[in-house]
Amino acid sequence: MQETASLFLVPTPIGNLEDITLRGLRILKEVDTILAEDTRTSGILLKHYEITTKQHSYHAFNEHRTLDKLIERLKAGEKMALITDAGTPAISDPGFLLVRECLLHEIEVECLPGATAFIPALVKSGLPADRFTFEGFLPHKKGRQTKFKQLSEEDRTMIFYESPHRLLKTLQQFAEFFGEERNASVSRELTKLHEETINGSLADLIQHYSETKIKGEIVIVVEGKK
Template identity: 85%
Template sequence: MQESASLFLVPTPIGNLEDITLRSLRILKEVDTILAEDTRKSGILLKHYEISTKQQSYHAFNEHRTLSKLVERLKNGEKMALITDAGTPAISDPGFLLVRECLANSIAVESLPGATAFVPALVKSGLPAERFCFEGFLPHKKGRQTKLEQLSEESRTMIFYESPHRLLKTLTQFSEFFGKDRLASVSRELTKIHEETVNDTLANLLTYFSTSKIKGEIVVVVEGKSK
């Protein structure tokens, strides 16, 4: 391989299989092992691009257990690529622990640019994008209200990931803590056939999605508090 790194963080498409770089495809073909969050899902992508590199499961439930062995293999010269089901590794997905351990052991890490869901959602929202904060998934229970209270004073544009069955609850709480007239944007199924982005006030978004069938991965972008 041309690159000197041992571990490569390779973004994968968030929906449309064409959204992958030529370099990413080459890396996936040249490494010794692909660490995949779900080998069945990643298998679809690899088969589509005729990539036969062996896969190994690496996800939130086994990363602590497998970490030391993977680092040892990397130190011994093995080249690995880390991918998730969709998007960039370590962005609300496994990857942080492995990267941190590699750096602690002087193992070179290379992160390739590529697909991630929150960037197109932010750009399509029409909200200020020069300064923003990415919050990922809010706590489900413990600490959720405290976090929302803190964010109620945030002046930057805020970005959240959410699941379909919690969207209405989240929009309701956003209306309560941020104000029902706060502008926001909800994007779902980005890059897929049924992609949808709705830009409106939190109150109107809640009304809209209360009468809609909610499916797919969701990104919510919320206007920051006016100074």
């Protein structure tokens, strides 16, 4: 297949290194440059598949100041692939700014389908998946209470990313605003050796994680208001 785009968004595995498409591997080999969130992390994947394409660091702390130079290089004919540490670029990760700027300059962008954490977490939750809202990470301080109040009226299934040290506090706040009987699901370390999904009411989950040491990447799925 002839690839005509200049910028490719390539999803990378969220854990298991086998969870990358054949097309994704080919693109990473064919482009001139790979824009990587953390070159050390992506280096493990590239080494595993014997990909020697040069990497350029592109992350949340430098994306604004490097944007113009990258656009110039793309307009000059360079082909690039954007990857993050895990999952699909621009989903709670860098990527949005570069894509928007490419479109403004009529630079063709292609996003490959592939790994993302919230879809398997949603499916494994057993909660309705026909209508859902992906909320990503909740605000840590400013606007957090307001967000909970807004979401208390949401009737679609809700999906959140959370860090291990905030999980219990977040579940407790969900119970406070949504009611502890609300059904929910916590998926941890998806596709990795110690993958785990716990389903139950918010009260059940609070009790479980009050007694359990929490590690790994976490996705929370919460039932919408009935």
